[in-house]
Amino acid sequence: MGVIYLIRHGQVSYGNDHHGHLSDLGMRQAKILGNYFSKTGMKFHAICSGSLNRQKATARAVLARQTEKNRN
Secondary structure: OOOOOOOOOOOEEOOOOOOOEEOHHHHHHHHHHHHHHHHOOOOEOOOOOOOOHHHHHHHHHHHHOOOHHHEO
């Protein structure tokens, strides 16, 4: 049976110049989640992300932690 993971973006940096972008903490959160998925051997068959910068940055950070053996 397939499994769907819904991931919310990391913490956002609010301010005039950075509205909608991940804060340093948000980037660390995404990397930690990516490490968790990688260490547990989770494989992704498809990735979908919203179009907002914070959503795409979270997805990229999570995927960057995937090892070659976990990629399909």
